Amino acid sequence: SAMPAPGLTMFRVFTLSALLALAGSAHGFSGVPASQARSARSARTGASMADKPLRIGTRGSPLALAQAYETKRLLEEAFPELNEEGMIEICAMKSTGDMILDKALTEIGGKGLFTKELDVALLADEVDICVHSMKDVPTWLPEGTVLPCNLEREDTRDVFISTKGKKIEDLPDGSVIGSASLRRQSQILAKNPTLKVVNFRGNVQTRLRKLNEGEVDATLLALAGLKRMDMTEHLTSIIEMDEMLPAVAQGAIGIQCREDDERSLKYITKLCHQPTKIAVDCERAFLTALDGNCKTPIAGQAKIEDGKLHFRGLVAKPDGSQMFETTRTGAPEDAVAIGKDAGEELKAKCGPGFFAELEAVMASS
Numbered sequence: 001s002a003m004p005a006p007g008l009t010m011f012r013v014f015t016l017s018a019l020l021a022l023a024g025s026a027h028g029f030s031g032v033p034a035s036q037a038r039s040a041r042s043a044r045t046g047a048s049m050a051d052k053p054l055r056i057g058t059r060g061s062p063l064a065l066a067q068a069y070e071t072k073r074l075l076e077e078a079f080p081e082l083n084e085e086g087m088i089e090i091c092a093m094k095s096t097g098d099m100i101l102d103k104a105l106t107e108i109g110g111k112g113l114f115t116k117e118l119d120v121a122l123l124a125d126e127v128d129i130c131v132h133s134m135k136d137v138p139t140w141l142p143e144g145t146v147l148p149c150n151l152e153r154e155d156t157r158d159v160f161i162s163t164k165g166k167k168i169e170d171l172p173d174g175s176v177i178g179s180a181s182l183r184r185q186s187q188i189l190a191k192n193p194t195l196k197v198v199n200f201r202g203n204v205q206t207r208l209r210k211l212n213e214g215e216v217d218a219t220l221l222a223l224a225g226l227k228r229m230d231m232t233e234h235l236t237s238i239i240e241m242d243e244m245l246p247a248v249a250q251g252a253i254g255i256q257c258r259e260d261d262e263r264s265l266k267y268i269t270k271l272c273h274q275p276t277k278i279a280v281d282c283e284r285a286f287l288t289a290l291d292g293n294c295k296t297p298i299a300g301q302a303k304i305e306d307g308k309l310h311f312r313g314l315v316a317k318p319d320g321s322q323m324f325e326t327t328r329t330g331a332p333e334d335a336v337a338i339g340k341d342a343g344e345e346l347k348a349k350c351g352p353g354f355f356a357e358l359e360a361v362m363a364s365s
Helices: 016-024 034-042 046-051 062-078 116-123 182-191 204-212 223-228 262-271 274-289 332-350 352-364
Strands: 011-014 054-059 088-093 129-133 145-150 158-162 176-178 196-198 218-222 237-239 253-258 298-305 308-316 323-330
Touching (some): 054 062, 054 116, 062 253, 158 204, 204 218, 274 332, 298 332
Parallel strands (some): 054 088, 054 129, 176 218
Antiparallel strands (some): 129 253
């Protein structure tokens, strides 16, 4: 889709070596203490802060950049002072998760690999806010940072893409599906255990190219990403939620800043879409209760309908042979408690051996 030319903003790319050097001295990690960094920032005058461009940190993938430019657009609409040329900078950087594509996320450290470099840059005062796909954000945030804003959520469903059939059930036995998601893998194999799911990582464009080159027979992607990049013509069919429960926080964008940065907090809290934040908080509480990470097939979706919060959660074995589900309905203001309670219920249902067995299976695979 058409995107504003990088020339309209300051566009910087951080190299890996620069980030590693940055990580070595990042405030709050090592070197200069976070408190000292805070003192230095608070010493700036109000005038200089007002004139200072707002720096948006983002991954450099096409989807991440689309989300960063959408955030820029919303900020410019909401705050006239940011609508002047040069008042918002897009600072793109490669994450470890973007660079190591030949291994599953479970092998290289999980979803935090997509946010680590952004966290470092934020704490080192290299950027002011960070724009994330919420499903990539670990359930804990680095000390000194907050994530008070979720933009309005996009469609959370998954899509099926293939030239071999209209839906998963159409694929012949033994077909190969490319997916890096254990959540998707478990639900695919629950439908047809003869299908083979292989690690399939990279940005949307890379995955579509691999599919067209015949590396796999089909793949699954998030509809939200295709919509944000205006690429929905590539989908074969949309998978309804009762067929494939989406990931926790799928389709949601989160904006993070330093907890003491009043200017950034003022800007991003105004952009927050409360119904999305309530749903995402519920889902992430569910994930936290399950100690969820990329090594566990977990799905969860919350939605406010007719003034009530409706939640459905699932945890499964990677081979789809066992699946535990739960649902909840309650008041939106109880979102975190609802998610936590649902997670604790499934943890009890699974039993203590379930997660130990999962760890052992993943370690040996």
